[in-house]
Structures are given as structure tokens and as C-alpha cells.
Amino acid sequence: MVIAVVDGQGGGIGRAIVEKIKAAMPEVHVIGLGTNSVATGQMLRAGADDGATGENAIVHNMQHVDIVVGVIGILNANSMMGELTPTMASAIGGSHTYKVLLPINRCHIHVVSVEDIPLGRHIDNAVSAIQNFIAENQ
Known part of the structure; x- marks a missing residue:
């Protein structure tokens, strides 16, 4: 399984997502896709196996990954x-x-209608959803 984590600005959320994915599933391949080099660097330091930056990197890799993870804003133009x-x-x-x-x-x-919980719990829930998806698709 190849998982892309998409983040921008300072890369803090992407870093936290990568850390938790790699801790829970060290065998999966994680690509940190940053809208800028700072975000990509943060995800690489967190343990992403590969990283790439910018529009073309994100567009290109969407064809080659099994799962994409990020905040809901990654679906919103100009977020x-x-x-x-x-x-x-x-x-x-x-x-x-x-x-x-x-x-x-x-x-x-x-x-x-979404529970107001700390970001860390949202990330834990995301990791759990990824694990369930992988288990169902192997």
C-alpha cells in the first residue's frame, strides 16, 4: 500500500499524520506531498519514505497511490x-x-455533526480507518 499525506503551510498536521501512520504501520510506503517545501520537509523528518513538493507532484501522484490523507480542505480549491x-x-x-x-x-x-475532539484523536481515527481499509483490501 502506498499512502500519500497532503499538507501545506507549516506542515505540522502532515508531520503528525505521518508519525502516527509510520508508528502504527511501519511497512506501508508513505509519500509526503507538500504544497510547499517546508511542509514536505516536515513530513520527511517525521518518517515519510518519499516526499515531493508542488502542484505537479500532487497531481502526478494521485494516479499512483492507494490512499490519500489530509484535512478536508485538500478538496477545496484555493484552501x-x-x-x-x-x-x-x-x-x-x-x-x-x-x-x-x-x-x-x-x-x-x-x-x-462531527465530534469536537483534539487533532490527535482525529489523526488516531484516520489511522484506524486506513488500517481497516488495508485489511479489507488485501
């Missing part, structure tokens, strides 16, 4: 203060990969 381009959002949303999205109420998106 992350404009770092996530319409082309990136279209590639992520239009890909046939399994998407695991964290309900972070930023980027002018407010997700209702």
Missing part, C-alpha cells in the same frame, strides 16, 4: 491560504484513491 490550487483540489477529489479526511474546520469549511 490553505491559496497554497492548494484548483488543479490540486481537482486531482485529489477526482482520483479513485481511498480518501481519509480530517474534519478540521478551517479554509472556510465548517463540518457539522
